Amino acid sequence: xxxxxxxxxxxxxxxxxxxxxxxxxxxxxxxxxxxxxxxxxxxxxxxxxxxxxxxxxxxxxxxxxxxxxxxxxxxxxxxxxxxxxxxxxxxxxxxxxxxxxxxxxxxxxxxxxxxxxxxxxxxxxxxxxxxxxxxxxxxxxxxxxxxxxxxxxxxxxxxxxxxxxxxxxxxxxxxxxxxxxxxxxxxxxxxxxxxxxxxxxxxxxxxxxxxxxxxxxxxxxxxxxxxxxxxxxxxxxxxxxxxxxxxxxxxxxxxxxxxxxxxxxxxxxxxxxxxxxxxxxxxxxxxxxxxxxxxxxxxxxxxxxxxxxxxxxxxxxxxx
Amino acid sequence: xxxxxxxxxxxxxxxxxxxxxxxxxxxxxxxxxxxxxxxxxxxxxxxxxxxxxxxxxxxxxxxxxxxxxxxxxxxxxxxxxxxxxxxxxxxxxxxxxxxxxxxxxxxxxxxxxxxxxxxxxxxxxxxxxxxxxxxxxxxxxxxxxxxxxxx
Numbered sequence: 001x002x003x004x005x006x007x008x009x010x011x012x013x014x015x016x017x018x019x020x021x022x023x024x025x026x027x028x029x030x031x032x033x034x035x036x037x038x039x040x041x042x043x044x045x046x047x048x049x050x051x052x053x054x055x056x057x058x059x060x061x062x063x064x065x066x067x068x069x070x071x072x073x074x075x076x077x078x079x080x081x082x083x084x085x086x087x088x089x090x091x092x093x094x095x096x097x098x099x100x101x102x103x104x105x106x107x108x109x110x111x112x113x114x115x116x117x118x119x120x121x122x123x124x125x126x127x128x129x130x131x132x133x134x135x136x137x138x139x140x141x142x143x144x145x146x147x148x149x150x151x152x153x154x155x156x157x158x159x160x161x162x163x164x165x166x167x168x169x170x171x172x173x174x175x176x177x178x179x180x181x182x183x184x185x186x187x188x189x190x191x192x193x194x195x196x197x198x199x200x201x202x203x204x205x206x207x208x209x210x211x212x213x214x215x216x217x218x219x220x221x222x223x224x225x226x227x228x229x230x231x232x233x234x235x236x237x238x239x240x241x242x243x244x245x246x247x248x249x250x251x252x253x254x255x256x257x258x259x260x261x262x263x264x265x266x267x268x269x270x271x272x273x274x275x276x277x278x279x280x281x282x283x284x285x286x287x288x289x290x291x292x293x294x295x296x297x298x299x300x301x302x303x304x305x306x307x308x309x310x311x312x313x314x315x316x317x318x319x320x
Numbered sequence: 321x322x323x324x325x326x327x328x329x330x331x332x333x334x335x336x337x338x339x340x341x342x343x344x345x346x347x348x349x350x351x352x353x354x355x356x357x358x359x360x361x362x363x364x365x366x367x368x369x370x371x372x373x374x375x376x377x378x379x380x381x382x383x384x385x386x387x388x389x390x391x392x393x394x395x396x397x398x399x400x401x402x403x404x405x406x407x408x409x410x411x412x413x414x415x416x417x418x419x420x421x422x423x424x425x426x427x428x429x430x431x432x433x434x435x436x437x438x439x440x441x442x443x444x445x446x447x448x449x450x451x452x453x454x455x456x457x458x459x460x461x462x463x464x465x466x467x468x469x470x471x
Contacts (some may be wrong), residue, residue, distance in 0.1 A: 001446035015443075060371075060457045106372045117373055205371060205458050211401050212454030213370055215378060259378065271401050272454075319455035 006157070009051040017044040020161050020176035027181065029148045031188030039142040041161045041176075043132070050165035054084060054142055055105055057158025057179075059195070060118045060320045061207050070124045074140040084124035084142075094167025100197035104168050105160060112158045112179045114195040118206045125164055150320060152188040155195035158181050190316050198222045200300050203287065203315040210239075210273040210284045211316070218291040218300065220264025225300050230293040233258045233266040237289035238312070242281040249276065251297060266291075272317070288312040356415040359440055362387040363447060363464035365400075370460050386464070394423065401453035401460065403434045412436065421449060 024038040039054070052072070058064045070084040089100050096104035101123035111119040132138075142161075162175035163167060193206050202217040218233055227233060234252040241247070249256055249274040255275075259268035272284060290312050292299040301310040324461040346388040367374065383398035388410055408425040412418035413436075421436040437448035447464040 045388070053446065103372060117371060207455045207457045209454040210460055213379065213401055213460070215375070267378060269375055270380075319457065 006089070006121075009143050017173045018042075018161055018163065018166075018175055018176045019044065019098070020159060021177055023159050023180060025157065025180055025183065027183055028183050029183060031148055031150050031185050032143055033148050035148050037132055037144040037146075037157065037159075039144070039159050039161070040139070041142065042137065042139040043163070044137050044310065047128075048132050048165040050130055050132060050163040051128070052084070053101075053123060053127075053160075053162040053164055053167075053175075054100060054144075055121045055123040055158075055160035055162075056144060056146075057105075057109075057112055057114075057119055057121050057160070058146065059149055059151075059153060059155055059193075060120050060205075061151055062146065064120070064122045064146050067147035068122060068124075069145045070078075070142060070266040072126070072140050073153060075138050083127050085127055086155070086204070087123040092167075093162075094164065095169040096167065101168075104186060106126055108168065109158065109160075111195075112177075113156050115198050116155075116193070116195045116202070116206060117204055118168040119158075119195070121158070121160070123160075130163075138199065147230075148185055150189050151193055152185055152190060153193040153195060154182050154184045154197075155180055190318065191314060200225065200291070201289070201302075201313040201315075207313075207319050208272070208283075208317050209319050210276075210278050212272060213269060213273075214272050214287075215267050215269040216258075216289060217261075218258060218264075218266045220266070220300075224318075227291060227293055227300050230298065234261075234292050234294070234295040234296075235268045236275075236292055236312075237287055238277065239272070239276040239284045240286050240288070242285055243282050245282060247276040247278060252292065258291075284317045286316045287315060288314050353383075354416040357412060357418055359388045359438075359447060361391045362467045364467055365462050366446070366465045367463035368460065371458055385467075386445075402462075403432045403449065403453070405453040 015070060020041050021040040021042060029035045054070060056064065056068070065086055071081050072084065073079070073081055087101050092099050093101055093104050099107070102121045105121035111117055119260065157180040158177060160175065160177045166174035168175065198219050198221065200219055200222050202219060204215045205212065208214060216235055216237070220227060234256045235258055236256070237247040238246055238251050254266070258268045260266050272278070276284070290299055290301040302313045303310045363386050365384050368376050368381050381400060384400045387395045390413060392409050393407070394410045396402065399405065400432040404423045404425050406425040406429070408423055411422045413420040413422065418436050421430070421434045423432045423434070424430065430438055434449040434451040439446055439448065444465055449464070450459055450461040453460065454460055
């Protein structure tokens with residue numbers, strides 16, 4: 001009985017709880033500026049040799065691996081600013097062998113509440129190894145400084161804390177995740193890329209060239225529309241290249257017929273250069289498109305609250 | 321009498337252990353050498369991901385073929401976005417423990433590199449290649465299985 005009590009006590013003491021208390025950020029950021037985010041966290045009752053793990057979910061176009069500095073202060077050594085380093089891509093979380101931290105977090109959390117997939121989890125670990133003893137209760141304040149990407153966009157950042165000795169186990173006491181509200185980048189390049197809200201149209205990946213495989217989606221759930229009762233949806237599209245040429249696919253055939261993914265969501269996936277027949281010496285600058293039913297009698301196009309005539313949806317094809 | 325029996329048993333065990341130790345020492349302790357990875361043959365795509373998202377069912381990947389020949393040449397049929405666009409020569413960065421596949425198109429001196437993984441999936445040898453044929457931000461991973469007729 002005493003042995004059982006001892007085992008139980010050991011089990012309880014060895015469970016470390018990680019808490020993500022709050023995140024501070026500006027709701028509007030300027031393209032190209034340095035942005036600072038602050039994360040408050042604490043760890044409760046643990047016993048291990050371990051490193052603090054922090055991951056940030058950001059748009060891929062920010063190249064945050066190269067453009068981010070993470071420091072922190074803790075109650076172990078108050079007043080001392082400590083550093084964190086990017087976890088190498090050949091280091092797997094302890095409980096996800098064979099996977100990178102980005103892949104493991106993508107598998108577990110995806111891109112959180114964002115509706116576009118062009119985001120990545122960048123993971124950092126404390127340069128200092130901690131010897132944590134039973135009953136320790138320590139606080140940490142993590143400061144993230146990263147260069148805001150060049151594009152106009154709206155998105156929700158993700159913040160994740162864990163420790164290396166756990167490495168994304170099945171016990172969620174060891175890690176926490178939190179997402180920001182919608183943050184907007186202003187004064188940047190191009191049309192607004194909206195990761196926050198679902199729209200009728202979606203082209204992925206948002207950074208691409210003619211040699212990428214593109215997916216164009218019609219998301220009928222966004223709101224009631226003229227294609228609500230359509231049995232088949234077709235993509236009508238034109239690609240515009242850097243030589244001023246235009247390559248159009250305006251027929252309603254098997255080639256332009258979209259696949260019903262689920263509900264009112266349809267998609268068409270294609271290799272851009274092949275689909276539009278783009279010559280080797282030309283690059284696609286933009287794609288314009290709309291969605292129509294089988295006889296072309298009903299369509300969904302880009303509409304404007306100002307009452308301007310509807311236009312084709314526009315997606316720029318850029319690689320940053 | 322019991323004590324004598326105990327001593328006899330102890331001696332028997334000690335002799336047994338000693339014999340076991342001798343046997344162990346006589347074993348060949350050399351570690352078998354890792355075999356070279358043989359990828360000769362024609363391979364087809366069984367799974368494709370783009371930035372970690374499975375897109376296999378969204379497009380027809382079934383016709384693409386890459387053939388690795390024993391003389392280190394390769395050829396591609398029914399092209400899709402891939403590491404290279406033309407036929408050429410191939411090599412692995414390490415024949416026993418490869419992490420990268422290097423491809424050079426005919427008539428070119430430029431080497432295109434893909435990460436290389438060679439796991440057994442569902443009892444079948446598989447090649448996983450990751451690369452960026454378009455924008456460098458987009459990572460594609462194709463899983464290949466050897467054509468059934470060549471297994």
